Amino acid sequence: MKDNNLMDKLVSLCKRRGFIFHGSEVYGGLANTWDYGPLGVELKNNIKSFWWKTVVNNRSDIFGLDAAILMHPDVWKASGHAQNFTDNLVDCKNCKKRFKLDDLKNKKCPECGGELTDTKKFNLMLETHLGPVDDSASRVYLRPETAQGIFVNFLNVLNAMRPKLPFGIAQIGKAFRNEITPGNFTFRTREFEQMEIEYFVLPEDAEKFHKEWIDRRFSWYKDLGIKKENLRLRVHEKDELAHYAKGCTDIEYKFPFGWSELEGVANRGDFDLKQHTEHSAKVFEYFDTVKNEKITPYIIEPSGGVDRTVLAVLADSYHEEKIKDEIRVVLKLDKKLAPTKVAVLPLLKKNSDIVKMSHAITDDLSTCFTVKYNDTASIGKLYRRQDEVGTPYCVTVDVDSLTDKKVTVRDRDTMAQDRVGIENLKNYLFEEFV
Numbered sequence: 001m002k003d004n005n006l007m008d009k010l011v012s013l014c015k016r017r018g019f020i021f022h023g024s025e026v027y028g029g030l031a032n033t034w035d036y037g038p039l040g041v042e043l044k045n046n047i048k049s050f051w052w053k054t055v056v057n058n059r060s061d062i063f064g065l066d067a068a069i070l071m072h073p074d075v076w077k078a079s080g081h082a083q084n085f086t087d088n089l090v091d092c093k094n095c096k097k098r099f100k101l102d103d104l105k106n107k108k109c110p111e112c113g114g115e116l117t118d119t120k121k122f123n124l125m126l127e128t129h130l131g132p133v134d135d136s137a138s139r140v141y142l143r144p145e146t147a148q149g150i151f152v153n154f155l156n157v158l159n160a161m162r163p164k165l166p167f168g169i170a171q172i173g174k175a176f177r178n179e180i181t182p183g184n185f186t187f188r189t190r191e192f193e194q195m196e197i198e199y200f201v202l203p204e205d206a207e208k209f210h211k212e213w214i215d216r217r218f219s220w221y222k223d224l225g226i227k228k229e230n231l232r233l234r235v236h237e238k239d240e241l242a243h244y245a246k247g248c249t250d251i252e253y254k255f256p257f258g259w260s261e262l263e264g265v266a267n268r269g270d271f272d273l274k275q276h277t278e279h280s281a282k283v284f285e286y287f288d289t290v291k292n293e294k295i296t297p298y299i300i301e302p303s304g305g306v307d308r309t310v311l312a313v314l315a316d317s318y319h320e321e322k323i324k325d326e327i328r329v330v331l332k333l334d335k336k337l338a339p340t341k342v343a344v345l346p347l348l349k350k351n352s353d354i355v356k357m358s359h360a361i362t363d364d365l366s367t368c369f370t371v372k373y374n375d376t377a378s379i380g381k382l383y384r385r386q387d388e389v390g391t392p393y394c395v396t397v398d399v400d401s402l403t404d405k406k407v408t409v410r411d412r413d414t415m416a417q418d419r420v421g422i423e424n425l426k427n428y429l430f431e432e433f434v
């Protein structure tokens, strides 16, 4: 399949089947905003809860956090965002279009050849005002990263939970950047969701833990069902690194538009905590009982993009198969990520006994799985629709079911059908989902 083609097909499937819609579409859309529909929000939540389970619930050394999006403006002075989070921009004096200086090959407008203005610094933080007065004193920013919410709570978590190094704080949340050149569907957007861990370690252990986290996070994407050959690590060159960073490795996915970052795993040294010690009224230190001294921990930061991961999972699971003269589109999603686990389909929607039985099965299975009842088309069409949204199992109730108390269970990937007693259905499905 041609890769551009794949991207178009994904965007179309996402809209048609309720994964992702264009933001504010009925008003002509708001550029670069996307809304997750009924199935998109389930997929996204499944990815987020698998992350949370892996890095928070299954570990005793990492604590969860949900910090406010709006933070004190001084946070962004301490972090460096107020001064350095900028792009160099030029405007075309003729057509008024705006460009990133880095993207230009010569000193002329790439659109019309017009003359360009001098370079201006443009801060990428989105600003708003708190309270009724619109003045500079009330100006705040929508956070450009979730990390600072974790750093400023370092002492709170230390005092409340009393952990020993190494320990971490993890958070999933929205962040905002006024990107000049967003694009590639949901890959680069101005409003996006991050899943970040800040892992605090003794300075001498930083390199060891950096390596460990790179491996661990790479494995996590494989555990999402993403094919290994579509994942790679890319070590940042020295000139790509932030001045304080000791090292950074990206986990990249082979998107239809090329290899691009899913997650960065950085060794941030002691920069962040030292900055907050300098700019706030607190001292961001940890008392090492072994050495009997206060130290500023180093930080290892695995920082992933939720929206990018959703997109990678969709691209990776999209399959087309030729069956007789028809193309079957199937999302081969890992079962734990599938928005709907089981679809219950009555073979004849005019037969009220079949419908009644189908509803009873739906209700019963719903206590254990995400189940959807659907009778809006013929069985062939219903199967195709469930394949397109990655539903692992379809349960069909037919006339025989009324007497033999059995249903047909169809497997998404093999399309093999199994006749299963209704009494056994829950156990059967449990075993399939293990």
Ligand SMILES: [Zn+2]
Pocket (backbone or CB within 6 Å): 092, 093, 094, 095, 096, 097, 109, 110, 111, 112, 113, 114
């Ligand atoms: Zn121009």
